[in-house]
Amino acid sequence: MAYKQNLILQGPPGVGKTFVAKRLAYTLLGARDESRIETIQFHQSYAYEDFMQGLRPDGAGNFYLRNGVFYEFCKRAGQSDQPFVFIIDEINRGNLSRIFGELFQLMESDKRGPAHAITLTYSEERFFVPANVYLIGTMNTADRSLALVDYALRRRFAFIELAPAFGVKFQALLEKEGLSTEFIHILVNKLEFINKVIHNDRNLGSGYLIGHSYFTHPQMPEKEWFLRIIRLEIAPLLREYWFDEPDQAEEQIQRLLA
Incomplete structure:
Protein backbone atom coordinates (compact mmCIF):
# COMPACT_ATOMS: atom_id res chain seq x y z
CA MET A 1 0.00 0.00 0.00
CA ALA A 2 2.94 2.34 0.58
CA TYR A 3 3.57 2.90 -3.14
CA LYS A 4 -0.06 3.77 -3.94
CA GLN A 5 -1.30 5.12 -0.58
CA ASN A 6 -4.87 4.37 -1.68
CA LEU A 7 -6.41 0.92 -1.32
CA ILE A 8 -9.84 -0.64 -1.80
CA LEU A 9 -10.75 -3.93 -0.14
CA GLN A 10 -13.46 -5.55 -2.23
CA GLY A 11 -15.40 -8.75 -1.80
CA PRO A 12 -18.76 -10.41 -1.14
CA PRO A 13 -20.82 -9.99 2.04
CA GLY A 14 -19.33 -11.22 5.27
CA VAL A 15 -15.63 -11.48 4.41
CA GLY A 16 -14.60 -8.89 7.01
CA LYS A 17 -13.75 -5.94 4.77
CA THR A 18 -14.33 -3.30 7.45
CA PHE A 19 -12.58 -5.42 10.09
CA VAL A 20 -9.51 -5.83 7.85
CA ALA A 21 -9.52 -2.12 6.96
CA LYS A 22 -9.31 -1.14 10.63
CA ARG A 23 -6.55 -3.66 11.38
CA LEU A 24 -4.61 -2.51 8.33
CA ALA A 25 -4.95 1.06 9.58
CA TYR A 26 -3.47 0.07 12.95
CA THR A 27 -0.58 -1.58 11.13
CA LEU A 28 0.12 1.57 9.11
CA LEU A 29 -0.04 3.71 12.24
CA GLY A 30 2.06 1.32 14.28
CA ALA A 31 -0.44 1.67 17.14
CA ARG A 32 -4.17 1.60 17.95
CA ASP A 33 -4.40 5.39 17.81
CA GLU A 34 -7.99 6.37 17.00
CA SER A 35 -7.04 10.06 16.86
CA ARG A 36 -5.26 9.38 13.56
CA ILE A 37 -8.09 7.35 12.00
CA GLU A 38 -11.34 8.68 10.54
CA THR A 39 -14.12 6.34 9.34
CA ILE A 40 -17.11 7.39 7.26
CA GLN A 41 -19.62 5.60 5.03
CA PHE A 42 -20.67 6.78 1.60
CA HIS A 43 -24.32 6.73 0.51
CA GLN A 44 -26.28 8.07 -2.44
CA SER A 45 -26.97 11.44 -0.81
CA TYR A 46 -23.37 12.02 0.22
CA ALA A 47 -21.85 15.01 -1.58
CA TYR A 48 -18.72 17.11 -2.07
CA GLU A 49 -20.13 19.56 0.46
CA ASP A 50 -20.12 16.83 3.13
CA PHE A 51 -16.71 15.50 2.17
CA MET A 52 -14.71 18.64 1.38
CA GLN A 53 -16.37 22.02 1.69
CA GLY A 54 -19.70 23.71 1.01
CA LEU A 55 -22.20 26.43 1.82
CA ARG A 56 -24.72 25.69 4.56
CA PRO A 57 -27.74 27.71 5.86
CA ASP A 58 -27.27 29.27 9.28
CA GLY A 59 -30.97 29.35 10.20
CA ALA A 60 -31.20 33.12 9.81
CA GLY A 61 -31.52 33.27 6.04
CA ASN A 62 -27.79 33.41 5.41
CA PHE A 63 -25.15 30.89 4.34
CA TYR A 64 -21.75 30.10 5.79
CA LEU A 65 -18.81 28.09 4.53
CA ARG A 66 -18.46 24.77 6.35
CA ASN A 67 -15.51 22.42 5.99
CA GLY A 68 -16.17 18.74 5.35
CA VAL A 69 -14.81 15.71 7.15
CA PHE A 70 -11.95 15.00 4.72
CA TYR A 71 -10.88 18.65 4.67
CA GLU A 72 -10.63 18.71 8.47
CA PHE A 73 -8.84 15.35 8.49
CA CYS A 74 -6.20 16.57 6.05
CA LYS A 75 -5.66 19.74 8.07
CA ARG A 76 -5.00 17.64 11.18
CA ALA A 77 -2.71 15.29 9.30
CA GLY A 78 -0.76 18.24 7.86
CA GLN A 79 0.28 19.25 11.37
CA SER A 80 2.01 15.92 12.00
CA ASP A 81 4.73 13.75 10.50
CA GLN A 82 2.99 10.55 11.58
CA PRO A 83 0.74 8.54 9.21
CA PHE A 84 -3.02 9.18 9.21
CA VAL A 85 -5.59 6.76 7.77
CA PHE A 86 -8.99 7.74 6.29
CA ILE A 87 -11.40 4.79 5.90
CA ILE A 88 -14.38 5.00 3.52
CA ASP A 89 -16.85 2.17 4.10
CA GLU A 90 -19.07 1.20 1.13
CA ILE A 91 -17.11 3.53 -1.14
CA ASN A 92 -19.03 2.43 -4.25
CA ARG A 93 -22.38 3.53 -2.77
CA GLY A 94 -21.61 7.19 -3.38
CA ASN A 95 -21.57 9.24 -6.56
CA LEU A 96 -17.78 9.32 -6.65
CA SER A 97 -17.30 12.09 -9.21
CA ARG A 98 -19.68 14.30 -7.27
CA ILE A 99 -18.04 13.57 -3.92
CA PHE A 100 -14.37 13.83 -4.89
CA GLY A 101 -14.59 16.57 -7.50
CA GLU A 102 -11.16 18.08 -8.14
CA LEU A 103 -9.64 15.84 -5.43
CA PHE A 104 -9.18 12.99 -7.92
CA GLN A 105 -5.86 14.46 -9.04
CA LEU A 106 -4.72 15.20 -5.47
CA MET A 107 -5.25 11.60 -4.32
CA GLU A 108 -2.41 10.25 -6.45
CA SER A 109 0.66 9.43 -4.36
CA ASP A 110 2.90 11.61 -6.55
CA LYS A 111 0.51 14.58 -6.34
CA ARG A 112 0.65 14.96 -2.56
CA GLY A 113 1.97 18.00 -0.68
CA PRO A 114 1.85 21.81 -1.03
CA ALA A 115 3.57 21.82 -4.44
CA HIS A 116 0.37 20.35 -5.93
CA ALA A 117 -2.16 22.51 -4.06
CA ILE A 118 -5.27 23.61 -5.98
CA THR A 119 -8.01 26.19 -5.39
CA LEU A 120 -11.18 24.68 -3.97
CA THR A 121 -14.64 25.09 -5.50
CA TYR A 122 -16.17 27.14 -2.67
CA SER A 123 -13.20 29.23 -1.56
CA GLU A 124 -10.02 30.89 -2.72
CA GLU A 125 -7.99 28.69 -0.39
CA ARG A 126 -5.27 26.47 -1.78
CA PHE A 127 -5.68 22.88 -0.63
CA PHE A 128 -3.50 19.77 -0.84
CA VAL A 129 -3.58 16.21 0.50
CA PRO A 130 -0.65 15.68 2.89
CA ALA A 131 1.87 12.98 2.03
CA ASN A 132 1.18 11.16 5.31
CA VAL A 133 -2.50 10.48 4.50
CA TYR A 134 -3.57 6.96 3.50
CA LEU A 135 -7.03 6.12 2.13
CA ILE A 136 -8.69 2.72 2.56
CA GLY A 137 -12.08 1.97 1.01
CA THR A 138 -14.33 -1.08 1.23
CA MET A 139 -16.57 -2.27 -1.59
CA ASN A 140 -19.33 -4.87 -1.61
CA THR A 141 -19.18 -6.81 -4.88
CA ALA A 142 -22.63 -8.38 -4.43
CA ASP A 143 -24.80 -5.25 -4.51
CA ARG A 144 -26.51 -5.17 -7.93
CA SER A 145 -27.96 -1.69 -7.28
CA LEU A 146 -24.51 -0.08 -7.53
CA ALA A 147 -22.88 1.16 -10.69
CA LEU A 148 -19.38 0.19 -11.70
CA VAL A 149 -16.63 2.11 -9.96
CA ASP A 150 -15.50 5.24 -11.76
CA TYR A 151 -12.43 4.44 -13.88
CA ALA A 152 -10.76 7.61 -12.62
CA LEU A 153 -10.96 6.13 -9.14
CA ARG A 154 -9.74 2.71 -10.27
CA ARG A 155 -6.57 4.26 -11.67
CA ARG A 156 -5.76 5.90 -8.36
CA PHE A 157 -6.47 2.98 -6.03
CA ALA A 158 -4.95 -0.46 -5.62
CA PHE A 159 -7.55 -3.23 -5.25
CA ILE A 160 -7.39 -6.33 -3.07
CA GLU A 161 -10.00 -9.08 -3.26
CA LEU A 162 -11.08 -10.63 0.04
CA ALA A 163 -12.62 -14.11 -0.09
CA PRO A 164 -14.48 -16.33 2.38
CA ALA A 165 -12.11 -18.20 4.68
CA PHE A 166 -13.56 -21.37 6.19
CA GLY A 167 -10.16 -22.99 6.69
Whole structure:
Protein backbone atom coordinates (compact mmCIF):
# COMPACT_ATOMS: atom_id res chain seq x y z
CA MET A 1 0.00 0.00 0.00
CA ALA A 2 2.94 2.34 0.58
CA TYR A 3 3.57 2.90 -3.14
CA LYS A 4 -0.06 3.77 -3.94
CA GLN A 5 -1.30 5.12 -0.58
CA ASN A 6 -4.87 4.37 -1.68
CA LEU A 7 -6.41 0.92 -1.32
CA ILE A 8 -9.84 -0.64 -1.80
CA LEU A 9 -10.75 -3.93 -0.14
CA GLN A 10 -13.46 -5.55 -2.23
CA GLY A 11 -15.40 -8.75 -1.80
CA PRO A 12 -18.76 -10.41 -1.14
CA PRO A 13 -20.82 -9.99 2.04
CA GLY A 14 -19.33 -11.22 5.27
CA VAL A 15 -15.63 -11.48 4.41
CA GLY A 16 -14.60 -8.89 7.01
CA LYS A 17 -13.75 -5.94 4.77
CA THR A 18 -14.33 -3.30 7.45
CA PHE A 19 -12.58 -5.42 10.09
CA VAL A 20 -9.51 -5.83 7.85
CA ALA A 21 -9.52 -2.12 6.96
CA LYS A 22 -9.31 -1.14 10.63
CA ARG A 23 -6.55 -3.66 11.38
CA LEU A 24 -4.61 -2.51 8.33
CA ALA A 25 -4.95 1.06 9.58
CA TYR A 26 -3.47 0.07 12.95
CA THR A 27 -0.58 -1.58 11.13
CA LEU A 28 0.12 1.57 9.11
CA LEU A 29 -0.04 3.71 12.24
CA GLY A 30 2.06 1.32 14.28
CA ALA A 31 -0.44 1.67 17.14
CA ARG A 32 -4.17 1.60 17.95
CA ASP A 33 -4.40 5.39 17.81
CA GLU A 34 -7.99 6.37 17.00
CA SER A 35 -7.04 10.06 16.86
CA ARG A 36 -5.26 9.38 13.56
CA ILE A 37 -8.09 7.35 12.00
CA GLU A 38 -11.34 8.68 10.54
CA THR A 39 -14.12 6.34 9.34
CA ILE A 40 -17.11 7.39 7.26
CA GLN A 41 -19.62 5.60 5.03
CA PHE A 42 -20.67 6.78 1.60
CA HIS A 43 -24.32 6.73 0.51
CA GLN A 44 -26.28 8.07 -2.44
CA SER A 45 -26.97 11.44 -0.81
CA TYR A 46 -23.37 12.02 0.22
CA ALA A 47 -21.85 15.01 -1.58
CA TYR A 48 -18.72 17.11 -2.07
CA GLU A 49 -20.13 19.56 0.46
CA ASP A 50 -20.12 16.83 3.13
CA PHE A 51 -16.71 15.50 2.17
CA MET A 52 -14.71 18.64 1.38
CA GLN A 53 -16.37 22.02 1.69
CA GLY A 54 -19.70 23.71 1.01
CA LEU A 55 -22.20 26.43 1.82
CA ARG A 56 -24.72 25.69 4.56
CA PRO A 57 -27.74 27.71 5.86
CA ASP A 58 -27.27 29.27 9.28
CA GLY A 59 -30.97 29.35 10.20
CA ALA A 60 -31.20 33.12 9.81
CA GLY A 61 -31.52 33.27 6.04
CA ASN A 62 -27.79 33.41 5.41
CA PHE A 63 -25.15 30.89 4.34
CA TYR A 64 -21.75 30.10 5.79
CA LEU A 65 -18.81 28.09 4.53
CA ARG A 66 -18.46 24.77 6.35
CA ASN A 67 -15.51 22.42 5.99
CA GLY A 68 -16.17 18.74 5.35
CA VAL A 69 -14.81 15.71 7.15
CA PHE A 70 -11.95 15.00 4.72
CA TYR A 71 -10.88 18.65 4.67
CA GLU A 72 -10.63 18.71 8.47
CA PHE A 73 -8.84 15.35 8.49
CA CYS A 74 -6.20 16.57 6.05
CA LYS A 75 -5.66 19.74 8.07
CA ARG A 76 -5.00 17.64 11.18
CA ALA A 77 -2.71 15.29 9.30
CA GLY A 78 -0.76 18.24 7.86
CA GLN A 79 0.28 19.25 11.37
CA SER A 80 2.01 15.92 12.00
CA ASP A 81 4.73 13.75 10.50
CA GLN A 82 2.99 10.55 11.58
CA PRO A 83 0.74 8.54 9.21
CA PHE A 84 -3.02 9.18 9.21
CA VAL A 85 -5.59 6.76 7.77
CA PHE A 86 -8.99 7.74 6.29
CA ILE A 87 -11.40 4.79 5.90
CA ILE A 88 -14.38 5.00 3.52
CA ASP A 89 -16.85 2.17 4.10
CA GLU A 90 -19.07 1.20 1.13
CA ILE A 91 -17.11 3.53 -1.14
CA ASN A 92 -19.03 2.43 -4.25
CA ARG A 93 -22.38 3.53 -2.77
CA GLY A 94 -21.61 7.19 -3.38
CA ASN A 95 -21.57 9.24 -6.56
CA LEU A 96 -17.78 9.32 -6.65
CA SER A 97 -17.30 12.09 -9.21
CA ARG A 98 -19.68 14.30 -7.27
CA ILE A 99 -18.04 13.57 -3.92
CA PHE A 100 -14.37 13.83 -4.89
CA GLY A 101 -14.59 16.57 -7.50
CA GLU A 102 -11.16 18.08 -8.14
CA LEU A 103 -9.64 15.84 -5.43
CA PHE A 104 -9.18 12.99 -7.92
CA GLN A 105 -5.86 14.46 -9.04
CA LEU A 106 -4.72 15.20 -5.47
CA MET A 107 -5.25 11.60 -4.32
CA GLU A 108 -2.41 10.25 -6.45
CA SER A 109 0.66 9.43 -4.36
CA ASP A 110 2.90 11.61 -6.55
CA LYS A 111 0.51 14.58 -6.34
CA ARG A 112 0.65 14.96 -2.56
CA GLY A 113 1.97 18.00 -0.68
CA PRO A 114 1.85 21.81 -1.03
CA ALA A 115 3.57 21.82 -4.44
CA HIS A 116 0.37 20.35 -5.93
CA ALA A 117 -2.16 22.51 -4.06
CA ILE A 118 -5.27 23.61 -5.98
CA THR A 119 -8.01 26.19 -5.39
CA LEU A 120 -11.18 24.68 -3.97
CA THR A 121 -14.64 25.09 -5.50
CA TYR A 122 -16.17 27.14 -2.67
CA SER A 123 -13.20 29.23 -1.56
CA GLU A 124 -10.02 30.89 -2.72
CA GLU A 125 -7.99 28.69 -0.39
CA ARG A 126 -5.27 26.47 -1.78
CA PHE A 127 -5.68 22.88 -0.63
CA PHE A 128 -3.50 19.77 -0.84
CA VAL A 129 -3.58 16.21 0.50
CA PRO A 130 -0.65 15.68 2.89
CA ALA A 131 1.87 12.98 2.03
CA ASN A 132 1.18 11.16 5.31
CA VAL A 133 -2.50 10.48 4.50
CA TYR A 134 -3.57 6.96 3.50
CA LEU A 135 -7.03 6.12 2.13
CA ILE A 136 -8.69 2.72 2.56
CA GLY A 137 -12.08 1.97 1.01
CA THR A 138 -14.33 -1.08 1.23
CA MET A 139 -16.57 -2.27 -1.59
CA ASN A 140 -19.33 -4.87 -1.61
CA THR A 141 -19.18 -6.81 -4.88
CA ALA A 142 -22.63 -8.38 -4.43
CA ASP A 143 -24.80 -5.25 -4.51
CA ARG A 144 -26.51 -5.17 -7.93
CA SER A 145 -27.96 -1.69 -7.28
CA LEU A 146 -24.51 -0.08 -7.53
CA ALA A 147 -22.88 1.16 -10.69
CA LEU A 148 -19.38 0.19 -11.70
CA VAL A 149 -16.63 2.11 -9.96
CA ASP A 150 -15.50 5.24 -11.76
CA TYR A 151 -12.43 4.44 -13.88
CA ALA A 152 -10.76 7.61 -12.62
CA LEU A 153 -10.96 6.13 -9.14
CA ARG A 154 -9.74 2.71 -10.27
CA ARG A 155 -6.57 4.26 -11.67
CA ARG A 156 -5.76 5.90 -8.36
CA PHE A 157 -6.47 2.98 -6.03
CA ALA A 158 -4.95 -0.46 -5.62
CA PHE A 159 -7.55 -3.23 -5.25
CA ILE A 160 -7.39 -6.33 -3.07
CA GLU A 161 -10.00 -9.08 -3.26
CA LEU A 162 -11.08 -10.63 0.04
CA ALA A 163 -12.62 -14.11 -0.09
CA PRO A 164 -14.48 -16.33 2.38
CA ALA A 165 -12.11 -18.20 4.68
CA PHE A 166 -13.56 -21.37 6.19
CA GLY A 167 -10.16 -22.99 6.69
CA VAL A 168 -8.08 -24.04 9.68
CA LYS A 169 -8.04 -20.68 11.49
CA PHE A 170 -11.82 -20.27 11.18
CA GLN A 171 -12.44 -23.78 12.45
CA ALA A 172 -9.99 -23.28 15.33
CA LEU A 173 -11.90 -20.12 16.32
CA LEU A 174 -15.22 -21.98 16.46
CA GLU A 175 -13.66 -24.82 18.42
CA LYS A 176 -12.22 -22.32 20.90
CA GLU A 177 -15.70 -20.84 21.31
CA GLY A 178 -17.06 -24.25 22.30
CA LEU A 179 -18.56 -25.72 19.13
CA SER A 180 -18.13 -29.45 18.68
CA THR A 181 -15.70 -30.73 16.04
CA GLU A 182 -18.47 -32.70 14.34
CA PHE A 183 -20.75 -29.68 14.04
CA ILE A 184 -17.91 -27.48 12.76
CA HIS A 185 -17.28 -29.95 9.94
CA ILE A 186 -21.00 -29.96 9.05
CA LEU A 187 -21.12 -26.15 9.06
CA VAL A 188 -18.02 -25.82 6.88
CA ASN A 189 -19.18 -28.47 4.41
CA LYS A 190 -22.58 -26.78 4.00
CA LEU A 191 -21.08 -23.34 3.44
CA GLU A 192 -18.41 -24.56 1.05
CA PHE A 193 -21.10 -26.38 -0.94
CA ILE A 194 -23.39 -23.34 -1.26
CA ASN A 195 -20.40 -21.18 -2.22
CA LYS A 196 -19.49 -23.66 -4.95
CA VAL A 197 -23.06 -23.44 -6.31
CA ILE A 198 -22.91 -19.63 -6.25
CA HIS A 199 -19.46 -19.54 -7.85
CA ASN A 200 -20.56 -21.81 -10.71
CA ASP A 201 -23.75 -19.84 -11.40
CA ARG A 202 -23.17 -17.78 -14.55
CA ASN A 203 -25.33 -14.94 -13.18
CA LEU A 204 -23.46 -14.75 -9.87
CA GLY A 205 -19.85 -15.86 -9.42
CA SER A 206 -17.15 -15.20 -6.83
CA GLY A 207 -18.41 -11.71 -6.04
CA TYR A 208 -21.53 -13.18 -4.42
CA LEU A 209 -20.08 -15.83 -2.11
CA ILE A 210 -21.15 -16.18 1.54
CA GLY A 211 -18.49 -14.86 3.90
CA HIS A 212 -17.18 -16.35 7.13
CA SER A 213 -17.92 -13.35 9.36
CA TYR A 214 -21.60 -14.34 9.58
CA PHE A 215 -20.43 -17.22 11.77
CA THR A 216 -17.58 -15.76 13.86
CA HIS A 217 -19.64 -15.15 17.03
CA PRO A 218 -21.11 -18.58 17.83
CA GLN A 219 -23.64 -19.16 20.59
CA MET A 220 -24.95 -22.26 22.30
CA PRO A 221 -26.84 -24.40 21.57
CA GLU A 222 -24.87 -24.59 18.35
CA LYS A 223 -27.58 -26.01 16.09
CA GLU A 224 -30.15 -23.35 16.98
CA TRP A 225 -27.55 -20.62 16.52
CA PHE A 226 -26.63 -21.87 13.04
CA LEU A 227 -30.24 -22.31 11.90
CA ARG A 228 -31.14 -18.82 13.14
CA ILE A 229 -28.40 -17.24 11.02
CA ILE A 230 -29.49 -19.25 7.97
CA ARG A 231 -33.16 -18.28 8.34
CA LEU A 232 -32.69 -14.62 9.23
CA GLU A 233 -29.55 -13.61 7.31
CA ILE A 234 -28.47 -16.13 4.67
CA ALA A 235 -31.89 -17.17 3.34
CA PRO A 236 -32.99 -13.58 2.50
CA LEU A 237 -29.66 -13.05 0.76
CA LEU A 238 -30.06 -16.20 -1.34
CA ARG A 239 -33.63 -15.25 -2.28
CA GLU A 240 -32.26 -11.93 -3.50
CA TYR A 241 -29.49 -13.65 -5.46
CA TRP A 242 -31.95 -15.97 -7.20
CA PHE A 243 -34.88 -13.54 -7.34
CA ASP A 244 -35.71 -14.84 -10.81
CA GLU A 245 -35.19 -18.49 -9.82
CA PRO A 246 -37.15 -18.94 -6.56
CA ASP A 247 -37.06 -22.74 -6.78
CA GLN A 248 -33.26 -22.69 -6.85
CA ALA A 249 -33.17 -20.35 -3.86
CA GLU A 250 -35.50 -22.54 -1.80
CA GLU A 251 -33.60 -25.69 -2.74
CA GLN A 252 -30.33 -24.25 -1.47
CA ILE A 253 -31.94 -22.80 1.68
CA GLN A 254 -33.45 -26.16 2.56
CA ARG A 255 -30.11 -27.84 1.96
CA LEU A 256 -28.53 -25.49 4.51
CA LEU A 257 -31.35 -26.05 7.00
CA ALA A 258 -31.34 -29.83 6.67
